[in-house]
Amino acid sequence: MLRDALTFQLGYNATLVTVAAVLLGIAAGVTGTFLFLRKRALVSDAIAHATLPGIGLAFIALTLSGHDGRYLPGLLAGSAITAMSGLFAVQWLSSRTRLSEDAAIGAVLSAYFSLGIVLLTIIQTMSTGQQAGLEGFLLGSTAGMLLSDAILIALGGLLVVALVFLFRRPMSLVSFDPGFASTSGVRLDRIDLTMMGLVLGVTVVGLKVVGLILIVALLIIPPVTARLWTNRVELVVILAGAFGGIAAWLGAGLSASAPDLPTGPLIVLVSFCAFAVSMAFAPRRGLLSSFVRHRRFQTGVHLRQGLLALAQGQPIYEPLTIRLLKARGLARADGVPTRKGTIRAARAFRDEKRWEVARATPELELAAARYDGLTQIEDVLTADQIVEIDRRIGPPEAVP
Amino acid sequence: MNGADFVTFSLTPLLIGSLAALACALPGNFLVLRRQALVGDAISHVVLPGIVLAFLVTGTISTWPMLLGSAASAVMAVVLIEAIRRFGRIEPGAAMGVVFTAMFAAGVLVLEKSDTSGVHLDVEHALFGNLESLIWLDATGWTSLVDPVALAGLPPELFRIGLVTVVIGLCLAAFWRPLAISTFDEGFARTLGLPVRAIGLGIVIASALAAVAAFDAVGSIIVIAMFICPPAAARLMTNRLGAQVAWSAAFALIAATLGFTLSASGPAWFGSENAVSAAGMVGTVAGMILACAALFGPART
Numbered sequence: 001m002l003r004d005a006l007t008f009q010l011g012y013n014a015t016l017v018t019v020a021a022v023l024l025g026i027a028a029g030v031t032g033t034f035l036f037l038r039k040r041a042l043v044s045d046a047i048a049h050a051t052l053p054g055i056g057l058a059f060i061a062l063t064l065s066g067h068d069g070r071y072l073p074g075l076l077a078g079s080a081i082t083a084m085s086g087l088f089a090v091q092w093l094s095s096r097t098r099l100s101e102d103a104a105i106g107a108v109l110s111a112y113f114s115l116g117i118v119l120l121t122i123i124q125t126m127s128t129g130q131q132a133g134l135e136g137f138l139l140g141s142t143a144g145m146l147l148s149d150a151i152l153i154a155l156g157g158l159l160v161v162a163l164v165f166l167f168r169r170p171m172s173l174v175s176f177d178p179g180f181a182s183t184s185g186v187r188l189d190r191i192d193l194t195m196m197g198l199v200l201g202v203t204v205v206g207l208k209v210v211g212l213i214l215i216v217a218l219l220i221i222p223p224v225t226a227r228l229w230t231n232r233v234e235l236v237v238i239l240a241g242a243f244g245g246i247a248a249w250l251g252a253g254l255s256a257s258a259p260d261l262p263t264g265p266l267i268v269l270v271s272f273c274a275f276a277v278s279m280a281f282a283p284r285r286g287l288l289s290s291f292v293r294h295r296r297f298q299t300g301v302h303l304r305q306g307l308l309a310l311a312q313g314q315p316i317y318e319p320l321t322i323r324l325l326k327a328r329g330l331a332r333a334d335g336v337p338t339r340k341g342t343i344r345a346a347r348a349f350r351d352e353k354r355w356e357v358a359r360a361t362p363e364l365e366l367a368a369a370r371y372d373g374l375t376q377i378e379d380v381l382t383a384d385q386i387v388e389i390d391r392r393i394g395p396p397e398a399v400p
Numbered sequence: 401m402n403g404a405d406f407v408t409f410s411l412t413p414l415l416i417g418s419l420a421a422l423a424c425a426l427p428g429n430f431l432v433l434r435r436q437a438l439v440g441d442a443i444s445h446v447v448l449p450g451i452v453l454a455f456l457v458t459g460t461i462s463t464w465p466m467l468l469g470s471a472a473s474a475v476m477a478v479v480l481i482e483a484i485r486r487f488g489r490i491e492p493g494a495a496m497g498v499v500f501t502a503m504f505a506a507g508v509l510v511l512e513k514s515d516t517s518g519v520h521l522d523v524e525h526a527l528f529g530n531l532e533s534l535i536w537l538d539a540t541g542w543t544s545l546v547d548p549v550a551l552a553g554l555p556p557e558l559f560r561i562g563l564v565t566v567v568i569g570l571c572l573a574a575f576w577r578p579l580a581i582s583t584f585d586e587g588f589a590r591t592l593g594l595p596v597r598a599i600g601l602g603i604v605i606a607s608a609l610a611a612v613a614a615f616d617a618v619g620s621i622i623v624i625a626m627f628i629c630p631p632a633a634a635r636l637m638t639n640r641l642g643a644q645v646a647w648s649a650a651f652a653l654i655a656a657t658l659g660f661t662l663s664a665s666g667p668a669w670f671g672s673e674n675a676v677s678a679a680g681m682v683g684t685v686a687g688m689i690l691a692c693a694a695l696f697g698p699a700r701t
Contacts, residue, residue: 041494042438049621097700102493103437103632110625111687117528117622117680118663125676138527139508213527213621217501224484224494262512265505272502285488 004257014256016150017142021209021252021267022245023157025218028206029244030164031198032219033226033237037175038195042105043090045216047196048203049109050086051079052116052212055137059123069123070133072149072208079137080204086112087196140211140264142255149208156205160198161241167194172233209252210264217268218244225275228282247271299324300374304348306330310337311349350393351377357389404541412536412554413617414660416561417682420614421652423565424626426572427606429645432631433583438493439604440627442500444611444620446470446477448526449507451615456514461521463560467612474608477503504620529619531660531678534558557616564613568606572645575602580641618679625683630655633690636697655686 035041058078063069086108093104120134133141164171173181174191182188199219206215226239251267280287298320306321307330316322316335325331330341337345354377359368367380377386424440431440447470454469455461477499484495511523538544538553545551572579582589582599590596607627614623634647659682664675694700 036491036494039491039493041491041497042441045441045497093694097636097694097697099432099632099635099694100435100437102435103432103628103635106437106441106624106628107632107687107690109441110622110627110683111629111690114528114622114625114680114683114687117677118684121675121677121680135524139523214501214505216497217505220494220497220501224488224490224498227490228488260512262508265509265512268501268505269509272498272505275498275502279484279488282488287483287487290487 013143013145014252016147017145017209017256017263018249018252020145020150020153020157021142021248021263023154023161024202024206024209025222025244025246025248025267026241027157027160027164027244028202028215028218029222029226029240029242030237031160031195031202032244033223033233033240034164034171034175034195035199035219036223036227037172037233037236038178038192040101041220042102042216043087043196044199044203044219046090046105046109046112047083047087047200048212048215049116050089050112051083051203051207052113052137053119054079054082055134055207056116056119056123057082059134060119060126063126072146072152075134075137076152076204076207079207080200082112083200083203087200136211137207138211138213139262140207140209140214142209142252142263145208153205153208156201160201160205163194163198163201164237167191167198168234168237171195176233209248210267214264214268217271218248221268221271221275222247225271225278228275228278228285243271243274247274297374303328303330304373307341307345307348308352310341311345353393354386354389357392358385361389404539407536407539407541407544409535410660410664411539412558413531413534413678414657416534416555416558416617417531417660417678418653418656419558419561419565420610420617420623421626421630421656421682421686422649423561423568423610424607424614424623425630425648425652426568426645427603427610428627428631429634429641429648430579430583430603431607431627432635433641434600434603436603437628437632438496440607440611441624442477442481442496443474443604443608444623444627445500445504446473447608447611447615448620449473449503449510451521451526451612452507452510452514455521456510463556466615467609470608470612470615471605473503474604478604525619526615527619528622528677529615529617529679531617531682532663532675534617561613561617564609568610571602571606575599579603583641618682622679622683625686626652626655629683629686629690633686633693633697636690636693636700639699651686651689655689656682659683659685 035044055075055078058075059069061078062071062074067074089108090101090104093099093107094101123134170181170186170191171194173186174188178188202219203212203215206218210218222243223236223240225243226236229239230236247270248267251270252263254270255261255263255266278286283289302318302321302324306316306325309316310331322331322333322335325341326333329338330344331337355371358364358377358381359371361368364381364385370380428440431437450470450473451466453473454465458465480499481492481495484490484498485492508523511521511526534555534557536554538550540550578589578594578599581592582594582596586596611623614626618626630648630651631644633651634644637647638644660678662685663678663681666676
């Protein structure tokens with residue numbers, strides 16, 4: 001069943017939903033990347049919740065003017081209008097009053113959502129007999145999606161991706177270094193507005209599939225996942241789009257494969273699984289690589305300090321140090337060095353001594369700044385410089 | 401509406417709504433001042449999976465499992481956010497966004513798939529509560545307030561939110577000075593030897609407690625309006641912390657009573673029989689109070 005859904009064999013409706021969802025996922029991933037890099041990820045939460053009163057108002061307006069209240073383009077246009085007013089409310093509150101942006105986001109999000117709920121209950125009482133089904137916009141409902149709806153969503157997704165491609169340079173510049181961007185002639189406010197406009201577009205397009213409460217997850221989770229894997233902005237954008245698209249494809253497929261599985265939460269959870277795997281295994285930022293790096297560093301420090309202690313005939317009490325020295329055949333369990341250990345200890349001690357001289361020599365200041373207790377001095381200084389240092393240290397002394 | 405109807409249908413929702421608004425507004429003041437308003441957002445979302453989990457384990461909706469379940473999921477969320485922030489080196493806002501949306505989605509999915517028809521828990525209830533349903537069926541009029549038999553039939557949510565409000569109020573009074581100092585000048589608080597991190601965690605826990613207790617009445621999203629709108633409006637009225645907390649309490653009570661009244665009797669003015677969502681109306685009024693404060697508040701800039 002799931003395989004059928006993923007390979008578009010599950011019938012007309014499920015295929016429509018899946019194609020639309022994948023395009024939406026890609027659009028959300030690439031747009032969200034810039035929002036995330038600009039450190040304003042949660043502004044999208046306010047925009048998303050502010051769509052609800054617009055949906056309600058559009059439905060009322062459509063019904064009162066004698067049209068079908070469920071006409072999707074009309075509802076989306078209405079939602080875009082209130083979402084825009086919500087965005088301006090956030091901007092206004094955080095720039096014109098003393099409230100910080102996070103308080104403005106929370107206030108706008110909850111006040112607009114409350115108003116939207118009031119409108120939904122009004123609609124429930126006015127549409128006697130006709131089921132409005134606007135609750136589907138809260139968590140996404142793909143059942144009974146029309147061909148025209150799917151085409152609208154897919155085209156919207158494509159348009160957003162195209163616009164992101166067009167504005168990718170100024171948007172990456174602004175995300176990384178707003179100060180530099182504005183001195184090099186980029187209009188900060190315009191680019192920010194473009195970025196927010198694209199986020200608004202994704203939100204509106206995604207209302208039907210993912211719902212307004214969880215669309216923010218599609219804008220945040222894939223970019224954060226992509227960020228764990230790479231430091232290059234264009235790769236983050238591409239990866240985020242890919243993660244978003246795959247999550248939407250799998251989520252929509254899962255949701256189509258069994259009854260009563262809401263599409264929005266499933267897409268979000270698939271997306272989160274990709275994040276969890278990346279968090280565990282990504283290079284540099286992943287938990288596994290953090291752990292390996294930590295152990296390697298710990299081992300290096302313990303070995304070095306153990307060897308220095310051996311060289312100076314000091315006893316070692318640290319159990320981990322003794323274990324590491326023993327495992328490498330450098331010392332016995334009672335802390336007495338082996339022959340190999342004595343040689344390595346003398347070498348480590350000489351390295352430490354050379355560093356000591358280097359750090360006391362003003363001309364070598366730059367190189368000496370790289371002293372961290374682990375780097376070998378041969379990796380930093382030239383052979384001539386080391387000869388000069390050795391001359392100042394003098395001949396080797398007998399180990400006591 | 402006569403007295404008997406008022407006591408039966410309006411008194412308890414009004415009380416529960418007011419207490420919920422108060423319980424959320426008090427810790428909300430510190431969230432707003434510490435620029436942690438979105439912590440309220442995150443907490444109110446992650447309370448849902450906790451409550452759903454407690455329901456799956458115990459099969460009932462009762463106070464202690466709910467509180468424990470939500471506390472567990474709030475702590476889990478805090479740990480996850482911290483881990484993502486520290487190991488993944490992701491900025492806090494995005495880390496929060498990853499965690500609370502995913503946990504909320506999990507809560508919704510489990511709620512949709514489990515059979516909750518026997519109890520008062522479904523997705524829409526979880527999103528925007530059902531203040532109107534918390535009625536006092538045993539009441540016959542004002543005399544019921546002194547009738548022990550009728551009092552025993554009060555909705556249990558009233559005691560829950562009452563207890564939480566009292567606890568939060570007492571904690572606020574008891575820890576006023578350390579709270580104020582650590583909120584305004586964390587460095588100074590640390591030099592005084594105050595446990596700054598414990599105070600920060602305490603505010604998060606108090607908010608989680610308020611969010612759980614208010615969940616029945618207003619659900620997990622409108623509760624954000626109660627956390628943020630009254631304190632944010634109060635912040636625009638005054639520069640003094642004591643006055644701000646007092647303003648926020650007043651705004652919270654006004655929003656709750658005005659919102660409930662409008663939702664119950666407002667539609668009747670337009671000749672409609674059915675009421676609109678009370679929780680939604682309370683949140684809307686709270687937002688309007690904030691809008692007024694942002695336009696006319698004496699300390700708005």
